[in-house]
Amino acid sequence: MTILDGKKIAADVLAxxxxxxxxxxAKGVIPGxxxxxxxxxxxxxxxxNSKVRKCGxxxxxxRKIELPVDATQExxxxxVRDLNAEEAIHGILVQSPPPPQIDEHDIINLIDPRKDVxxxxxxxxxxxxxxxxxxxxxxxxxxxxxxLRESGIETSGANVVVIGRSLxxxxxxxxxxxxxxxxxxxxxxxSRTKDLAALCRQADIxxxxxxxxxxxxxxxxxxxxxxxxxxxxxxEDATKKRGFRLVGDVAYDEVAPKCHAITPVxxxxxxxxxALLICNTVKAAGLRVQENS
Amino acid sequence: MTILDGKKIAADVLAxxxxxxxxxxAKGVIPGxxxxxxxxxxxxxxxxNSKVRKCGxxxxxxRKIELPVDATQExxxxxVRDLNAEEAIHGILVQSPPPPQIDEHDIINLIDPRKDVxxxxxxxxxxxxxxxxxxxxxxxxxxxxxxLRESGIETSGANVVVIGRSLxxxxxxxxxxxxxxxxxxxxxxxSRTKDLAALCRQADIxxxxxxxxxxxxxxxxxxxxxxxxxxxxxxEDATKKRGFRLVGDVAYDEVAPKCHAITPVxxxxxxxxxALLICNTVKAAGLRVQENS
Numbered sequence: 001m002t003i004l005d006g007k008k009i010a011a012d013v014l015a016x017x018x019x020x021x022x023x024x025x026a027k028g029v030i031p032g033x034x035x036x037x038x039x040x041x042x043x044x045x046x047x048x049n050s051k052v053r054k055c056g057x058x059x060x061x062x063r064k065i066e067l068p069v070d071a072t073q074e075x076x077x078x079x080v081r082d083l084n085a086e087e088a089i090h091g092i093l094v095q096s097p098p099p100p101q102i103d104e105h106d107i108i109n110l111i112d113p114r115k116d117v118x119x120x121x122x123x124x125x126x127x128x129x130x131x132x133x134x135x136x137x138x139x140x141x142x143x144x145x146x147x148l149r150e151s152g153i154e155t156s157g158a159n160v161v162v163i164g165r166s167l168x169x170x171x172x173x174x175x176x177x178x179x180x181x182x183x184x185x186x187x188x189x190x191s192r193t194k195d196l197a198a199l200c201r202q203a204d205i206x207x208x209x210x211x212x213x214x215x216x217x218x219x220x221x222x223x224x225x226x227x228x229x230x231x232x233x234x235x236e237d238a239t240k241k242r243g244f245r246l247v248g249d250v251a252y253d254e255v256a257p258k259c260h261a262i263t264p265v266x267x268x269x270x271x272x273x274x275a276l277l278i279c280n281t282v283k284a285a286g287l288r289v290q291e292n293s
Numbered sequence: 294m295t296i297l298d299g300k301k302i303a304a305d306v307l308a309x310x311x312x313x314x315x316x317x318x319a320k321g322v323i324p325g326x327x328x329x330x331x332x333x334x335x336x337x338x339x340x341x342n343s344k345v346r347k348c349g350x351x352x353x354x355x356r357k358i359e360l361p362v363d364a365t366q367e368x369x370x371x372x373v374r375d376l377n378a379e380e381a382i383h384g385i386l387v388q389s390p391p392p393p394q395i396d397e398h399d400i401i402n403l404i405d406p407r408k409d410v411x412x413x414x415x416x417x418x419x420x421x422x423x424x425x426x427x428x429x430x431x432x433x434x435x436x437x438x439x440x441l442r443e444s445g446i447e448t449s450g451a452n453v454v455v456i457g458r459s460l461x462x463x464x465x466x467x468x469x470x471x472x473x474x475x476x477x478x479x480x481x482x483x484s485r486t487k488d489l490a491a492l493c494r495q496a497d498i499x500x501x502x503x504x505x506x507x508x509x510x511x512x513x514x515x516x517x518x519x520x521x522x523x524x525x526x527x528x529e530d531a532t533k534k535r536g537f538r539l540v541g542d543v544a545y546d547e548v549a550p551k552c553h554a555i556t557p558v559x560x561x562x563x564x565x566x567x568a569l570l571i572c573n574t575v576k577a578a579g580l581r582v583q584e585n586s
Binding site for chain 1 (some may be wrong): 346348361398414415416417418419420421422423425428449452458460464465467468476478479480481482483484486498
């Protein structure tokens with residue numbers, strides 16, 4: 001059984017990015033990412049801070065824009081308008097989920113698709129379906145596919161079950177996995193799926209993206225399967241200084257022994273997501289340079 | 294075994310549309326569809342003529358724009374630009390496939406998404422993924438889903454195998470079937486899928502969209518399954534005046550006896566596609582009226 005080391009693979013991906021960043025700097029361009037955080041959700045703060053920190057490590061310009069929890073829709077829209085217009089910013093992301101008074105959909109639709117490094121704008125989602133490489137692909141799904149590829153796991157002809165049909169992970173991941181060149185046979189399962197465990201037992205690769213602690217148990221997994229755990233759930237843990245620990249959607253201890261390969265949580269898909277965000281930001285800067293030349 | 298009568302169901306769908314058309318006319322608006330045909334492909338001519346004829350029957354304004362087989366990219370783009378600007382036109386479609394010198398992708402990207410009644414513009418594809426009801430859904434996939442619904446076939450929790458991963462049918466259909474409210478467990482199969490027959494035998498509903506005559510044989514189908522045949526293939530037939538007959542992707546004679554329900558070719562999905570094109574055109578006109586009011 002192999003534990004897929006997301007940290008290590010993310011570092012390799014970032015090393016490639018670093019070369020592109022240097023090439024851009026040689027042309028006088030520093031890629032810039034703006035991260036908008038509305039409110040004080042602790043998990044969102046952690047994510048935003050990791051993204052900003054990684055930008056710093058990579059020599060990317062980043063800006064964290066914090067809005068109060070009672071920010072109005074118009075205030076957020078105005079922030080996005082300003083960032084769309086700003087030369088130094090190549091990528092914009094609005095950390096999800098925003099507070100309930102904010103219509104996230106309208107905010108995303110306003111982001112310039114060329115700066116939509118989260119890949120959630122309809123134009124980029126459309127390009128993903130159409131396999132148009134000029135678009136931006138959401139970071140978590142593309143991180144999963146990259147993780148499989150860099151680990152030498154064959155996807156062509158593989159039966160993959162993706163558990164979860166969210167816009168952020170399940171659907172884009174299914175589209176990526178079925179695309180030409182990846183060529184998996186993909187089934188998307190969800191809360192209405194009948195006999196999910198039996199379905200999963202037929203899978204060569206299982207991707208769990210439902211946000212339920214320990215949802216995927218040993219009886220979901222055939223011997224020799226590959227399991228990718230996208231879940232990041234907080235579980236109370238008095239032994240930890242911060243009072244909780246992070247666990248995935250997979251019951252790791254009972255599942256891992258059956259697997260050919262499995263991702264841990266933390267240290268699996270998480271680092272890949274941040275690495276792909278950096279890649280998307282560098283891509284956005286590179287496309288702008290091309291456009292202007 | 295039930296033969297799903299696409300003609301009958303399409304007529305019911307169109308009767309609903311007719312009411313909307315009358316309501317628009319009462320407001321002084323006649324929905325208008327422009328169909329652009331490049332070259333003289335005989336099958337394309339048949340499709341375009343059916344669409345134009347159906348518009349006439351429904352009291353919709355239509356315009357057929359025929360360009361020579363050696364039309365340039367710029368000529369086609371100019372036609373689209375003019376149609377985008379024209380008040381009387383609510384829907385634009387460019388019949389596929391265009392001749393090889395034409396970049397279809399660029400043409401579709403230029404169509405105003407609000408007039409993209411084929412649903413192929415990235416914005417509309419993105420809205421489909423995001424389950425945003427303001428977009429336009431491609432006509433054949435939405436025709437398939439409508440056919441299932443009007444026939445009382447349960448999709449929630451059903452295992453559906455879609456054979457084919459095209460942008461026009463396979464992928465959008467998979468997205469529609471897995472969406473909330475439809476709730477199927479969808480697998481997309483394609484040329485790289487292993488043991489396709491065994492996979493299909495597990496399906497409650499099989500949708501064949503590969504464009505290969507008689508590809509789905511009896512051993513693909515479990516007793517009591519529902520089979521939807523999207524294929525429209527021409528087979529030489531000297532007994533027909535036009536020299537060919539139309540057949541689907543399903544070996545109908547051997548498959549039908551095993552089915553709970555099956556669509557014929559012709560008379561199954563085909564009429565639904567045209568009906569949904571009319572619906573999309575009426576929807577485009579209705580949205581414009583709302584926007585202007």
